[in-house]
Amino acid sequence: MNIVVCLKQILDPEMPSRDFRIDAATREADRGTAGLVMNIFCANALETALQFREQHGGKITVVAFGTSSAEEILRKALALRVDTAVLVQHDFAQRPNPWVAARVLAATIRKLGDFDIILTGRESGDWGDGQTGGLLAEEFSWPCVSFADQLNTDATKPGLVKIRRQTDQGSETVEANVPLVITVTNNDQNVPRIAKTRDVMQAFRQPLTNWSLADIGLDKQSLEECLTGTEVVELTIPIKQAHCELVTGETLEERIAGLAQRIVAVVQSA
Amino acid sequence: MTSVVISCVFTWTGIDRAALGVLGAGQRLAQELSGRHTILILGSPSDDLVAEVARFADCVQVMSDPMLANYHSETTLTALTEACRQLNPAVILLGNDSYCQEMAPRLAHRLKGSATGDALSLKAEGEAVLVTRSVYGGKALATFALRRKPAVIWVRARAYDPARPQDASAEIVHMQLKIEEDQRVVLIDRQTQPQDAARLEDARVIVSGGRGLGGPEPFTHLQSLASAMGAQVAASRAACDAGWVPAGWQVGQTGKKVAPELYLAIAISGASQHIMGIADAKTIAAINLDPDAPIFHHCQFGLVDDYRKVVGPLREKIIELLA
Numbered sequence: 335m336n337i338v339v340c341l342k343q344i345l346d347p348e349m350p351s352r353d354f355r356i357d358a359a360t361r362e363a364d365r366g367t368a369g370l371v372m373n374i375f376c377a378n379a380l381e382t383a384l385q386f387r388e389q390h391g392g393k394i395t396v397v398a399f400g401t402s403s404a405e406e407i408l409r410k411a412l413a414l415r416v417d418t419a420v421l422v423q424h425d426f427a428q429r430p431n432p433w434v435a436a437r438v439l440a441a442t443i444r445k446l447g448d449f450d451i452i453l454t455g456r457e458s459g460d461w462g463d464g465q466t467g468g469l470l471a472e473e474f475s476w477p478c479v480s481f482a483d484q485l486n487t488d489a490t491k492p493g494l495v496k497i498r499r500q501t502d503q504g505s506e507t508v509e510a511n512v513p514l515v516i517t518v519t520n521n522d523q524n525v526p527r528i529a530k531t532r533d534v535m536q537a538f539r540q541p542l543t544n545w546s547l548a549d550i551g552l553d554k555q556s557l558e559e560c561l562t563g564t565e566v567v568e569l570t571i572p573i574k575q576a577h578c579e580l581v582t583g584e585t586l587e588e589r590i591a592g593l594a595q596r597i598v599a600v601v602q603s604a
Numbered sequence: 605m606t607s608v609v610i611s612c613v614f615t616w617t618g619i620d621r622a623a624l625g626v627l628g629a630g631q632r633l634a635q636e637l638s639g640r641h642t643i644l645i646l647g648s649p650s651d652d653l654v655a656e657v658a659r660f661a662d663c664v665q666v667m668s669d670p671m672l673a674n675y676h677s678e679t680t681l682t683a684l685t686e687a688c689r690q691l692n693p694a695v696i697l698l699g700n701d702s703y704c705q706e707m708a709p710r711l712a713h714r715l716k717g718s719a720t721g722d723a724l725s726l727k728a729e730g731e732a733v734l735v736t737r738s739v740y741g742g743k744a745l746a747t748f749a750l751r752r753k754p755a756v757i758w759v760r761a762r763a764y765d766p767a768r769p770q771d772a773s774a775e776i777v778h779m780q781l782k783i784e785e786d787q788r789v790v791l792i793d794r795q796t797q798p799q800d801a802a803r804l805e806d807a808r809v810i811v812s813g814g815r816g817l818g819g820p821e822p823f824t825h826l827q828s829l830a831s832a833m834g835a836q837v838a839a840s841r842a843a844c845d846a847g848w849v850p851a852g853w854q855v856g857q858t859g860k861k862v863a864p865e866l867y868l869a870i871a872i873s874g875a876s877q878h879i880m881g882i883a884d885a886k887t888i889a890a891i892n893l894d895p896d897a898p899i900f901h902h903c904q905f906g907l908v909d910d911y912r913k914v915v916g917p918l919r920e921k922i923i924e925l926l927a
């Protein structure tokens with residue numbers, strides 16, 4: 335099968351809260367000295383695709399829509415031996431929201447050819463929208479299975495994939511016809527692998543397609559309606575007022591007794 | 605024209621605390637807009653269910669079909685889209701369970717509207733709906749103006765005050781829509797937790813473990829501590845990703861959003877993404893080896909020590925105090 339994995343570059347979500355600043359004027363995070371990384375759920379999606387290819391063959395194309403720096407996450411994917419990498423560049427001052435991203439990714443994927451499966455992450459670690467996968471499905475009028483954590487196929491059932499997805503109450507297994515969109519969530523089986531040093535070196539020499547919006551038949555104007563539907567009007571850093579009282583005591587035994595008392599007081603009044 | 609605010613209720617969840625929160629959010633938003641609060645019930649509702657929700661709205665639209673009795677990512681969405689299309693809403697509210705999260709953006713796309721989710725608060729402002737939610741993994745708070753109608757919003761359901769009974773009883777309409785089953789996706793198995801296992805979202809006390817536990821085995825000790833406290837056990841993403849506990853135990857931005865009276869975090873550092881899941885907890889407490897762990901910025905009380913020395917004796921002491 336032919337798989338596309340959509341990869342988004344984001345501000346390192348693991349940066350400590352105390353270093354996090356915002357630019358109130360642009361209503362964006364201030365990058366400061368923080369790194370840019372591949373969104374973790376994109377990495378889970380890529381891992382899912384790599385395992386699928388190992389078992390069932392096929393090709394993996396990775397696509398990123400971002401600024402020039404996003405080449406880095408595509409090189410990372412090339413180091414994990416994906417077949418093709420495509421960067422669609424923009425220089426928007428405003429954040430491209432999921433509606434813009436879905437429109438652009440759909441146009442990109444159409445231009446690249448026929449695919450069976452599009453994988454996205456369940457959500458981005460920066461703005462946490464969790465929309466792009468579903469919107470992509472709508473752009474293609476394909477079905478969408480969300481929060482998947484396992485992907486399989488059976489040679490005796492061509493054109494069908496078996497997907498396990500997480501639900502609030504547990505999990506579901508579905509069988510779906512390709513083409514479709516799948517959004518991926520984390521579990522212990524799709525923890526991203528680490529590239530071999532040799533492959534990392536080689537990835538820098540690998541070809542990488544670099545397209546502008548014009549190359550995929552779009553311009554900023556045609557995306558205007560996607561940009562204006564929702565607008566970020568305010569961005570603030572919430573103030574935390576919790577004051578933690580550490581239980582004290584001469585001995586550990588006393589401290590544990592103190593903790594137990596506090597716990598029991600809350601549990602009994604609950 | 606009066607604005608229509610639709611709150612969606614699905615019969616597979618019924619009227620639980622989350623549904624009441626969605627209805628409460630819809631009721632108040634409709635008041636702000638001087639609009640009409642319409643509850644859309646989708647699935648195969650009993651008359652009792654319809655009567656129960658009728659107290660909370662101006663109008664109840666019932667979309668009943670045996671085919672809709674269980675959630676199906678495509679068929680349910682098609683039915684929901686067609687029902688909403690007939691009602692020409694300004695706003696559509698859904699809960700934040702995984703099914704609703706899956707449908708909301710697609711519904712908005714089909715209705716040529718706008719969408720955002722995990723809303724902590726809603727406000728009408730002129731023609732737009734203002735939605736506030738956490739972004740950057742809980743490090744910032746953003747307000748979005750949704751300008752294109754309908755505004756499809758999934759809300760942090762349990763954080764909203766429940767709906768209140770209204771004076772006048774609602775008009776009840778049974779919708780007649782022909783929906784075809786979508787065969788492109790077929791459910792072959794549904795695993796749900798045993799009925800007696802309370803939902804984490806509804807748990808009143810939670811004991812949660814993180815990477816610092818070092819393996820799956822310590823979770824059994826947490827389990828006995830939890831039993832002594834009448835608590836449920838949960839975990840951080842790191843513990844779930846390690847395969848120590850099931851993925852369904854994950855609490856946080858992309859896990860369960862819990863609201864217990866007490867959340868006891870053991871060997872969890874307190875990353876902002878984890879905190880996002882416990883923002884509605886009344887009291888947070890922690891046991892952590894590291895006095896500088898961020899979790900202590902969110903706690904009311906805590907103990908700095910090795911959990912291995914604490915958990916067993918703590919359990920004994922709690923049993924003693926509760927006896």
Ligand SMILES: Cc1cc2nc3c(=O)[nH]c(=O)nc-3n(C[C@H](O)[C@H](O)[C@H](O)COP(=O)(O)OP(=O)(O)OC[C@H]3O[C@@H](n4cnc5c(N)ncnc54)[C@H](O)[C@@H]3O)c2cc1C
Nearest residue numbers: 459814815816840841842856857858859871872873893911
């Ligand atoms: C987009 C995105 C979404 C995410 N969603 C979630 C989510 O939903 N839920 C979630 O939990 N995380 C989520 N994360 C991950 C999050 O950023 C953290 O990586 C994760 O919460 C860390 O888990 P932890 O606290 O168990 O592990 P760590 O950060 O490694 O902390 C372990 C803690 O254990 C303590 N410790 C070690 N040994 C002992 C001992 N013997 N006794 C006592 N204490 C000890 C240490 O001092 C440390 O504080 C998300 C991340 C991203 C990017």
Ligand SMILES: Nc1ncnc2c1ncn2[C@@H]1O[C@H](COP(=O)(O)O)[C@@H](O)[C@H]1O
Nearest residue numbers: 340341399454455457458463464465466
């Ligand atoms: N600019 C982008 N480039 C590539 N993929 C994206 C982009 N934006 C979103 N996605 C995909 O959509 C998923 C969900 O993103 P979001 O809707 O922004 O939360 C991500 O994990 C990516 O797989």
